[in-house]
């Protein structure tokens with residue numbers, strides 16, 4: 431019995447994500463919210479013969495009803511990039527959208543687990559945290575920036591150069607954040623282990639860091655990754671649901687290191703320093719973050735990449751925090 435709300439359900443990610451979650455037998459209630467077109471999406475998806483109920487909630491006056499009683503809220507609401515833009519260029523529009531949605535979550539389902547997809551994730555997650563803190567309902571264990579697409583890309587891109595690897599079974603932790611140089615794949619920690627030359631490591635790292643740009647370029651103005659992102663978000667949601675029902679599942683995600691201060695010590699020592707948020711491998715549990723899983727060791731190349739990531743991340747996090755402070759929630 432798990433109820434899931436998708437905020438931004440009529441968009442490029444929202445539609446295929448609605449489809450994939452309608453196919454998930456553990457979801458019993460699917461609550462779809464958007465400012466446009468959501469009645470059509472909900473009517474369409476509701477004809478699929480799985481047992482879950484599907485609700486359509488159009489426009490802001492129905493946001494409370496969309497959220498009441500919800501266990502997991504996934505947020506793909508917001509504008510996507512066009513060629514030539516960075517994720518940070520989306521800040522001016524998406525920061526306000528995420529703030530409004532986080533306020534409504536605080537009011538209508540404060541105990542829900544939240545997964546933020548809207549970019550720039552490095553800033554929108556701190557914004558959501560500040561809103562929840564200001565409303566007195568913040569639990570760092572329950573707020574996630576969804577970085578699963580970086581992990582999905584990492585295993586697929588390795589398969590492109592190592593055809594004997596099973597892309598679906600390969601696990602590569604990706605730490606840091608979710609934009610360019612803040613994305614740090616730890617190829618040395620691949621499971622099962624894969625041997626790479628230094629040139630392969632450098633090329634793969636760059637490709638994983640800028641994988642989003644490949645899609646933005648190819649879509650040539652029609653948006654960014656939607657189908658692979660919907661797949662990644664559905665996988666993340668499925669992992670949360672398995673964890674809620676008692677299974678041990680590890681998924682990398684961008685979380686507050688306060689969610690598990692002891693587990694975070696290892697990550698801080700690897701180069702995260704005093705940053706409040708960082709993408710880490712998270713052992714999920716009923717509460718959301720059960721534990722930050724340890725990263726046993728990294729190479730000097732990975733340590734350097736984490737140092738570079740941390741400098742940029744600090745700016746992205748501070749930008750989100752000061753946005754909410756200026757806005758007086």
Ligand SMILES: NC(=O)C1=CN([C@@H]2O[C@H](COP(=O)(O)OP(=O)(O)OC[C@H]3O[C@@H](n4cnc5c(N)ncnc54)[C@H](O)[C@@H]3O)[C@@H](O)[C@H]2O)C=CC1
Pocket residue numbers: 437438439440441442443444463464465466506507508509510511520524527530546547548549550551576577578579580608653654655656659
């Ligand atoms: N975390 C990640 O790995 C990824 C994040 N993204 C981000 O996801 C976001 C959405 O991307 P797309 O679905 O392609 O965009 P889209 O433009 O196709 O869809 C966005 C949807 O959000 C809705 N929306 C806008 N303001 C809203 C509000 N205040 N309340 C509810 N709904 C609202 C729009 O009506 C639209 O249906 C973008 O910010 C994009 O950068 C995209 C790919 C990967």
Ligand SMILES: O=C([O-])CC(=O)C(=O)O
Pocket residue numbers: 510511517549579641642643645646654655
């Ligand atoms: O590149 C973008 O703007 C969308 C995104 O976050 C990704 O595909 O990783």
